[in-house]
Amino acid sequence: ETGVTQSPTHLIKTRGQQVTLRCSSQSGHNTVSWYQQALGQGPQFIFQYYREEENGRGNFPPRFSGLQFPNYSSELNVNALELDDSALYLCASSLALGQGGEQYFGPGTRLTVT
Amino acid sequence: EDKVVQSPLSLVVHEGDTVTLNCSYEVTNFRSLLWYKQEKKAPTFLFMLTSSGIEKKSGRLSSILDKKELFSILNITATQTGDSAIYLCAVEGNKLVFGAGTILRVKS
Numbered sequence: 001e002t003g004v005t006q007s008p009t010h011l012i013k014t015r016g017q018q019v020t021l022r023c024s025s026q027s028g029h030n031t032v033s034w035y036q037q038a039l040g041q042g043p044q045f046i047f048q049y050y051r052e053e054e055n056g057r058g059n060f061p062p063r064f065s066g067l068q069f070p071n072y073s074s075e076l077n078v079n080a081l082e083l084d085d086s087a088l089y090l091c092a093s094s095l096a097l098g099q100g101g102e103q104y105f106g107p108g109t110r111l112t113v114t
Numbered sequence: 115e116d117k118v119v120q121s122p123l124s125l126v127v128h129e130g131d132t133v134t135l136n137c138s139y140e141v142t143n144f145r146s147l148l149w150y151k152q153e154k155k156a157p158t159f160l161f162m163l164t165s166s167g168i169e170k171k172s173g174r175l176s177s178i179l180d181k182k183e184l185f186s187i188l189n190i191t192a193t194q195t196g197d198s199a200i201y202l203c204a205v206e207g208n209k210l211v212f213g214a215g216t217i218l219r220v221k222s
Contacts, residue, residue, distance in 0.1 A: 004156075033210070042118075042202050042212030043157070056209055088155065103148075105156040 003027060004093050004106035012112045013081050021076045021109045025093030031055075032074040033103065034066060037088040049074055078111075086113045116141040118205050120213035128221050131193050135216045137203030138185040147179055147186050150202040152215070157202055160188070193220045 003026040013019050025032050031050045035043035045058035049068035063079040072093070078085055088110050092103035121136045139147065146164045150157035161170045163179035163186060170177050174193075179186045190197055200215040 035212075040214070042120075042204070042214045044212070045210050058209060090156065102159050102162065104159065105150075108155040 004091065004104050006089075006091055006106040006109050008109060009107070010110045010112075012114065015081055015083060015113055017081050018077065018079045019081060019111060021078075021089050021091075021111070022073065023076070023091035023093075023106055024073045025091075026104050029093035029095055029104070030072050031094045032068055032072065033092045033094070034074070034076045035090040035092065036060075036085075037090060037108070038084075039087075043090055046076065081113045083113050086111060116205070116207050116209070116211045118203055118211050118213035120201075120203050120216050122216060123214070124217035124219070126219045126221060127193055129194060131220075132189065132191045133193060133218060135188040135190075135201050135203075135218070136185060137187070137205075137213055139203075139205045139211075140184065141205045141207035141211060143207045144181065145206040148204045148206070148210075149177055149186075149188050150204065152200040152202055153198075160201075190218075193218075195220050195222050 005024045007022045033048040034046040037043040046060050047057040048055045052068045065077045068074045088108045090105050090108045092105045094103045117140045119138050146162050148162050149160040161177045166181040174191045177188045198220045200217050202212055202215045204210050204212045
């Protein structure tokens with residue numbers, strides 16, 4: 001196990017609703033990245049936070065937003081949910097600024113939008 | 115647009131076989147290439163490659179990067195059923211871009 005935790009494990013929401021996903025990073029890691037992984041695809045980068053500031057964003061609309069807290073835990077918020085938002089949402093923590101280095105992934109949150 | 119392409123998409127082998135997984139990329143401002151193994155949910159880190167021609171090795175797994183031809187390979191020798199997983203390649207440029215993965219199934 002990596003020490004990165006995510007909650008909840010599974011979630012079912014209705015189109016148009018809002019959702020908040022949570023991630024606790026590995027101890028000592030100050031960088032958190034969020035990814036969306038649709039079935040049969042690789043993870044797609046949503047955004048990254050470094051010391052509570054957004055540090056890079058992928059091709060996702062503004063209804064995907066995030067926060068990082070002083071203890072480096074993080075939230076991903078998605079507003080106005082659409083059916084295509086159904087996916088596995090992964091967070092990854094790392095020591096390295098940027099997006100590579102050795103990232104340690106959490107177990108993910110499986111979101112289903114009906 | 116940055117792109118990472120993995121091949122094959124899937125393969126089935128028998129225990130003891132050797133497999134080679136491929137990853138080609140087009141990315142701006144290349145910084146590193148990473149390999150991950152994804153079994154159920156969380157991808158687990160395997161290798162990070164930054165320099166051409168230097169093989170990284172961990173047990174039965176090894177990987178090498180060719181920055182001139184823009185590809186990397188991941189080799190697994192003497193495969194075991196526990197190697198069954200999705201193998202993801204990711205390239206870090208201006209952002210981290212993942213390939214779609216290779217689904218490996220090792221039959222006993």
